[in-house]
Amino acid sequence: MASGKLSPRQKMINLMYLVFIAMLAMQMSKEVLSAFGYMNEKFSANNITADARNNATLENLATKASEQPEKYQSLYATATKVNEMSENFSNYLDSKIAFFLKDQEDPKAYESMDKTDLVDQHFFNGDAYTKEGQEFLDQINGYRNGIIELLGENNPLAGTIANRFDTSDQKVEGGKQAWLKNRYEGFPLISTITNMTSMKTDIKTTETEIYSLLLGGQLESDVSMTKYEAIVIPEKTAFFQGEAFKGKIVLGKVDPTLKPKSVKVNGSQLPESSIQAGQVLLNFPAGAVGERDIVGEFIFTEKGVDIPIPIKSSYAVIPKPNSAVISADKMNVVYRGVANPMTISIPGVPDNLVSATGTGLSKASGTGKYIMTPGSGSEVKISVTGKLPDGSSVSNYQTFRIKDIPSPNGTIRKQSGYVKMPSSSLENSTVGAELPDFDFDLSLNTTGFTIKVPGQGAVVVRGDRMDSAAQKAIAKSKRGDVIVIFDIKSTLSGNSSYRIKDASAVSIEIQ
Template identity: 75%
Template sequence: MASGNLSPRQKMINLMYLIFIAMIAMQMSKEVLSAFGYMNEKLADNNVTATKKNDATLSNLATKASEQPEKYSSLYAKAQKVDDLSKTFNDYLESKKSLFLEGQEDVKDYETMDKVDIVNEHFFVGDVFTAKGQEFLDHINGYREAIIELIGEKSALTPIIKKRFDTSDQITEDGKQAWLKNRYEGFPLISTITNLTSMQTDIKTTQAEIYGNLLGGQLESDVSMTKYEAIVIPEKTAFFQGENFKGKIVLGKVDPTLKPESVTVNGRDVKKENIQTGQVLLDFPAGSVGDRDIKGKFIFIENGKPVEIEINSSYAVIPKPNSAVISADKMNVVYRGVPNPMTISIPGIPDNLVTARGNGLKRVAGSGKYIMTPQSGKEVKITVTGKLPNGQMVSTSQNFRIKGIPSPSGSIRKQTGYVKMPKTSLVKSTVSAILPDFDFDLVLNTSGFTIKVPGQGAVVVRGNRMDAQAKKAIAKAKRGDVITIFAIKSSLAGNATYKIKEASAVSIEIQ
């Protein structure tokens, strides 16, 4: 453009035009670098949220495994293995990102992250891979194969995971090219960082899909009619001779839309008006003194075929009361660290002739009223003794599970989880630990917490409000930064000796 029989003025214009095009190309390059950086930030934020959701799912599965080990222990063991594999691989990728960004003064100055030598020298020597390059491939392949081995080749997720972590040779215009070279050789640093963050997102997604698959499979098994059990619930534990037996039969999993085709009890069909959604009302003569059986069956139609659920229970017909009724006023378990109100009585026997004993049990004012303060161990046995009018003593006992106070949730301005607010509000806010949906109204006193601002060191704070060092760190936060408050420590008001677990973390997005 600047050669030939052109005038000096035209040559100068053409030269300036070339310089202008070059400047535009450079500007576009910087914009592309920044776009990669912003994409990396978005992926990283999503990974934080995904991690919390996966951890919550795993924690829920752990609870189910402890409460119903036969149903959930094997699922939880598999989920734990997935979690271990995923965390190991995720941490490895994070270490690579830290290595590549070492020496970078501002990790958000994306326009300066156009270097290719850092990654090239780490992964390649000429046309072959370095030991670190091969190690990188081995980690990807190892994670993929270990996950597939866990879920099985026949799983619907297997082809998805194979494609997601595929490292086979790539087809290009010039033929085949090694996956590592195709994805990492000659690319600017910020694109490699974004690529690694994207792979971390794939890890989180894989975890979530596997957890959902495990729980979904169990749910499909649970809803099958063959998993239901008929339960006879009498109106009371014993009946006098000459009384009518009153009670109901419910299914172990009550569904408002569930109604059987027919119900047979003790050889007789139950009236249609007594067959209700999820339960059957019973009302028939109790019979003579002694143990009486209740036998029969539910009949449902499933997939066009009849499914029978057996009814097999019994009750006692007695001339005098011979058993106690023990019930926790608020729950079917007792909690360590708090006073648990209980009502204890024996039908037909006055309260002053009833005695209850148990480790930590104390009588209080009111008919049949007690307070249970659990001691050590996982169970407490309560034994109740009563004196009948004829002087005969009757006794019965019941075991109650002892549970600890659950882990509280961290909160800021009475909000938990992920909160958005300006940093001017954050510095004035109070950090708390709360127990949402807990059966007791407990007061927790916050004694300290740790706050982490992106790009700043973690700050340990005593008390429940931001100190000078925490405020200084918050002042450096930028709009869009996600500040994390974790390691929230608290104590139980009125019982400082009971150790409360650390509250869950709170994430605050600066607006």
């Protein structure tokens, strides 16, 4: 405002300007608060997607670790530790967000989250930090330092992670300011909530980058010739005395264009004619009864250097079969309520001279093929008898565990977990049940479920679609309401007598 003596009219004009500027500031403040809220929603949605993606990657790595422990076990151990540290830090941030929002009647009323005192009193005590403020800093620093220590300071991601979770003093006009004060003191509540949700996004991003680096490093390692492994594949697992051993040696990665410089087995260099389409065919006397070794090496040339790949395996030479081979085609257990395919055979004995018995076991079409349909109990015993060429018999048995079909996942429009849709779509949706990770292809028929709309009583529905009572309850829901469908009951198609466990619940957010 100009100084000096002003007329009453000029004073009134100046006062109106002040009021107008204040009104603009208030309006801008509301818009900024709302913008923070919408940004927080987007971060939260992205975090859900990132969580699903990271969990899928971790599950895939767990499968690889169980199938190829020497190659993936150490990677999976590192990924598991990263996931554990990330989950702990993310859960801590969730607890802080919940604390700051506990007195908010509407968590989406962003324009009302303009106060600064709640965060200031929680984190700061004058120029010092409260216990909670110091704990917040320690959590960030602990996560950052723990991840870098796990990966190693020379890891290409170490610098990125250090910058992403940097809590060092910040440059301000006239000097420096502590990071916590610079980012959280005097800011409206919604900005603190958004900052913490954004930090959760950084956690998910860190997980994704680490998993990608771990798998990418393994892939790069796999394509190097130094990582190939020689595999001896006999024509059969055991040989009679006097037979010739027949089999082949292949590399872990079979490539028809791949040809070694030379191959040596048991002290002899094999002729070039034995090397065909990335495989080495073997044909030599099996030897005397007992354990026999196969040793040698492949020689490849890579960048002008000869690289040896050792060959080491063994096989057994036996005078006659002494046991039966019984295996479940699908898994190491048999499941109640379904037909479990099995292969039963005795090496060296024709299928027509092999007989197998067991409760629920029946012969199927195909050599050595059987179907096991277990009944009650926790185990089933399968006995096998075979008639040898000399007229004698060999017998053996195997005990299998019996398990029930696992609980299915509840679905709405074939989506499980947390789903978003308009209420009008939900009214006409079909409720289902599925077994996504089950080895058998089973069809489940939904026979009933219970739906709970916020503020209304639960509605029990028969069948797989909404009845009039359920549709009436859904029609009263509001945007943002989370409707839960639970107690989802189903039957097994083709075997309605078998009792399927209730499917997991489905949550639907009304849009």
